[in-house]
Amino acid sequence: MANDPKAYLVVSVLLFAIGMAGFLIRKNLLIVFLSVELMLNAGALAILVFARLYGDTDGHVFFFLILALAAAESAVGLSMVIALYRLRHKLDTDDLVELRG
16 A cells, blocks of 8 residues: 555545445436445445554454445345346336335
8 A cells, every 4th residue: 555545535535426426316226236335335445544554453354344244235235126127127216116115
């Protein structure tokens, strides 16, 4: 890692901002899930930068925990998207309002 962690933190903030914009603006459910993944990875990158900066190994363990959480979220989210697509043949988030009880 370079001596200056500012570049990594800037990349982390940019990735988080892109993920937040995709989550708020897009209506396709797959894009929304990808945006959530992008935000999780941006947060994990920031935690990894601070762990490396302060020489703390707990941050590295937490980074792998976040990666495992992101993988589990992807598996569950993708299975829900596939089931919803098979049921409705659409992936628009505006159509999901009809699923309320």
